[in-house]
Amino acid sequence: MHMHRLEKLWMFIGGGTLLFFLIVLGIGAFIQGAQPPSCLTVIDPQRVEAHDPFKEENLGLQEVEGGDLDYVVNVVASAFNYDFGKDEEGNVVRKIRIPAGSKVMFQGTTKDVVHGFQVAGTNANMMLEPGYINQVEVTLDNPGVYTIVCNEYCGTGHQFMTAQVEVYEE
Amino acid sequence: MPNTHLEKTDSKTKIVQEEPNLKGTFIAVMFVFAFLVGTWFSVWGIFLNR
Ligand SMILES: [Cu+2]
Numbered sequence: 001m002h003m004h005r006l007e008k009l010w011m012f013i014g015g016g017t018l019l020f021f022l023i024v025l026g027i028g029a030f031i032q033g034a035q036p037p038s039c040l041t042v043i044d045p046q047r048v049e050a051h052d053p054f055k056e057e058n059l060g061l062q063e064v065e066g067g068d069l070d071y072v073v074n075v076v077a078s079a080f081n082y083d084f085g086k087d088e089e090g091n092v093v094r095k096i097r098i099p100a101g102s103k104v105m106f107q108g109t110t111k112d113v114v115h116g117f118q119v120a121g122t123n124a125n126m127m128l129e130p131g132y133i134n135q136v137e138v139t140l141d142n143p144g145v146y147t148i149v150c151n152e153y154c155g156t157g158h159q160f161m162t163a164q165v166e167v168y169e170e
Numbered sequence: 171m172p173n174t175h176l177e178k179t180d181s182k183t184k185i186v187q188e189e190p191n192l193k194g195t196f197i198a199v200m201f202v203f204a205f206l207v208g209t210w211f212s213v214w215g216i217f218l219n220r
Contacts, residue, residue: 004189006196013203122220142220 043109045130048076053107053133059085060093069137070102077108077115077128080157082148095164098140105137116151119165127152140167 028034048054053074061084062072073096076083084093098104108117110128117134118125121144126136150161 004192006192010196010199010203013199017203017206123217 041133042131043133045109045111048109048111051109051133054109056085059083060087061096061098068103069105071098071104073104073106075106075108075117076111077117077150077161078111079113079115079155080150080161082117082150082161082163084163093163095145095166097166097168099170100143100167101139101141101170103137103139105135107133107135109133113154114152115154115161116149118149118151119146120149121146122165125151140165143167143169 043051043054049056052058053072054076059074059076062074064070064072073084084096087093104124106117106119106124106126108126108128109132110130112130114130115128116126117128117136119138122138122140124136124138126134128134144167146165146167148163148165150158154161
């Protein structure tokens, strides 16, 4: 079949783009270890506190000794709140303070319906689904105050479901 | 003898098709390509910088 020279050229470009995206996907999956959220880690949504990271005392910011992670932030979402536990004075934590440059893993689940967990302005963005634990790892380099928002409509109080992350310079 | 130069007409004579001019189409395709590449790399840039 005869084909115009330019037609061949843009078909190669189209095919090349497809190949490029497949390679990008392959690098993510096989070299960088990207996997589906939770990846078969299940949890009883009625008894999330039976799972170590979601025990009252383990909620919120936890420093990690060794390893390549600096902090883990455990969170239990429920309509319409993010539970980060309590601070030393017994006050409910609404703002998490993390030094700039830290590698942080946010780890969360939900007790009721599907909630979102997005630290707006960073790459931390995940869905919290009942029965599953979800995790996202980010390096927080840029100081500032970031708002955590629920980006999955979860009910009448959805718009009030927020918290904050403050990244401060050491 | 008059030379009539009559040639045998052949119904199977090959009709030479002219190549269509696809230059404009190609430029339009390149615009789409540039848009895709540009948006993809700028989103990737946002991902890397924050
Ligand atoms: Cu919600």
